[in-house]
Amino acid sequence: MELMVLLNALVTRLLFVLHSLIGVWRVTAVKKEPKYWLLALLNLLLCLETGLTLKFKQGRGYKWFSPAIFLYLICTVPSLWLLEIHHGTQYCGNEPGAVQVNVSNQDFNQSRESSHGSEGTDHHIIQTAKVFVNQLSTICESVWTLALHQTFLLLLVVGRWLLPIGVEITRDQLSQLLLMFVGTAADILEFASETLEIEDVRKNYVLINAILAVWTWSMLQFPLDLAVQHIGCKSSASAGRIPSLLLCRYSAELWNIGVSLFIQDGPFFIVRSILMGHFRIFNQMLVFFTAKNVLVVILQLYRLAVITLDFRATVVQKSRKGEVSCCPCEPYAARAHAIGHQENEMKEFVAVPPKEESQALSED
Numbered sequence: 001m002e003l004m005v006l007l008n009a010l011v012t013r014l015l016f017v018l019h020s021l022i023g024v025w026r027v028t029a030v031k032k033e034p035k036y037w038l039l040a041l042l043n044l045l046l047c048l049e050t051g052l053t054l055k056f057k058q059g060r061g062y063k064w065f066s067p068a069i070f071l072y073l074i075c076t077v078p079s080l081w082l083l084e085i086h087h088g089t090q091y092c093g094n095e096p097g098a099v100q101v102n103v104s105n106q107d108f109n110q111s112r113e114s115s116h117g118s119e120g121t122d123h124h125i126i127q128t129a130k131v132f133v134n135q136l137s138t139i140c141e142s143v144w145t146l147a148l149h150q151t152f153l154l155l156l157v158v159g160r161w162l163l164p165i166g167v168e169i170t171r172d173q174l175s176q177l178l179l180m181f182v183g184t185a186a187d188i189l190e191f192a193s194e195t196l197e198i199e200d201v202r203k204n205y206v207l208i209n210a211i212l213a214v215w216t217w218s219m220l221q222f223p224l225d226l227a228v229q230h231i232g233c234k235s236s237a238s239a240g241r242i243p244s245l246l247l248c249r250y251s252a253e254l255w256n257i258g259v260s261l262f263i264q265d266g267p268f269f270i271v272r273s274i275l276m277g278h279f280r281i282f283n284q285m286l287v288f289f290t291a292k293n294v295l296v297v298i299l300q301l302y303r304l305a306v307i308t309l310d311f312r313a314t315v316v317q318k319s320r321k322g323e324v325s326c327c328p329c330e331p332y333a334a335r336a337h338a339i340g341h342q343e344n345e346m347k348e349f350v351a352v353p354p355k356e357e358s359q360a361l362s363e364d
Contacts, residue, residue, distance in 0.1 A: 002059075005164045009059040012162040013050050016072040017043045019148075019155055023079030026144055030086055042075040063168040063225075069160060070223040076152055077219065081212055083145045087202060149192060153185035156222050173228040180227055180256075184264065188218050191268050194289060200281050207279070214267045221263050226255040246311050253307060260300045269293035 020043055028036045049067050053059060161178055165171070192215050201207050221227075247254060260266065272290040275281045 005059045006054070008162050008164050009050070009054065012159045013046060013068055015155060016068065016075070016159060017046060019151060020046075020072070020075040020079070023076055023083075023148055026141075026148065027079050027082045030083060030141055036082070039075075039078055042078070046071045046075060057166070060164045061166040061169070063166055065225065066160065066163065066223045068163060069156065072156070072159070073219055073222070077216055080145070080148060080152065081216075083141070083148065084196060084212055085205075085208060087141070087145075146193060149189060153189055157181045157185055160222070169225060169228070173225075176228045177225060181222065184221065187264065187268075188215065190289065191215065191218070191271075194285055195271065195275065198275075198281060198283070198286070200279065201275070204279075207275075211271060214271050217267060218264050221259050227252055227259070245315070246308070249311065250307050253303070257300045257304050260296060265293045265296040265300070269297060 021040055024037060024039045027039065028034060046068065049071055053067070157178060160181060161174070165174055169177075192211070195201060195211050196208065201211070269290060272286060272293065275286065276290065
């Protein structure tokens with residue numbers, strides 16, 4: 001097993017576990033009940049997945065699915081649910097960060113003075129760590145929750161980048177996937193922060209649960225790699241089945257359209273429409289993002305229509321030429337390889353003259 005592959009696999013999962021434990025710590029501090037530390041046991045699933053991946057896959061990833069990302073979701077999402085449902089009861093000023101920095105610096109100076117002449121450097125480090133942890137606990141709950149949301153989405157993107165890839169996905173496909181994840185994460189963060197910050201939403205327990213359910217549903221696209229990988233197509237198995245041919249030719253595009261319509265922009269549009277239509281909640285940002293979701297849904301439906309019409313035209317054209325048995329969804333690389341092989345054969349045929357012509361040339 002390569003050292004870098006092993007290191008990336010272990011470090012990434014360690015970051016996942018650390019972030020999950022911070023979320024559990026915040027839930028325990030907010031609820032003031034030690035029983036919520038039991039949520040940390042969910043990380044045992046991630047530890048089990050790490051051992052199995054190192055043993056059977058030599059640390060590398062799987063095709064179309066990332067178990068580490070999926071288990072990270074399982075470990076972290078319950079803590080964010082509890083924090084959002086509880087919501088911050090502390091008062092947060094306009095500039096909470098500046099206040100906390102001033103107080104923490106004062107406490108650090110006091111701890112340095114008290115430990116300078118008594119017990120030395122070790123005691124000073126311990127006291128400084130205690131002061132730092134105490135100051136983190138005094139930050140208001142809403143700031144903590146938003147920070148956990150932001151770091152959660154950032155770790156999903158960075159973690160997917162650091163995790164070793166399998167043989168089925170290339171570096172080019174991974175770069176495309178990461179760019180898509182960045183845009184997706186920003187949209188999901190906007191949905192969660194923008195809707196849950198509305199005061200009328202905070203007063204409705206059912207609305208909070210519904211928004212969190214849609215948010216959780218949208219997170220399920222991160223463990224999947226179908227957005228950049230095409231499904232293999234065999235002409236003998238899929239000949240005569242138009243839906244199968246369409247799926248194997250445009251699998252990545254159809255997956256992107258399906259994610260937008262059924263996992264992200266479609267559900268986001270439904271939630272925001274309910275907020276405005278049924279609960280009469282209006283603000284500038286809510287109207288803007290609702291219009292944005294409508295535009296994306298319309299463009300995705302337009303893209304689906306263009307793909308379908310293009311595929312239908314290709315099938316009709318091939319049927320008229322008598323090429324019905326040829327699968328129109330062969331990968332581009334395979335088709336290019338076949339064309340290149342035919343061109344090489346043609347060059348060899350032209351370069352080697354027939355036997356009769358060669359004999360005539362030798363007699364002359």
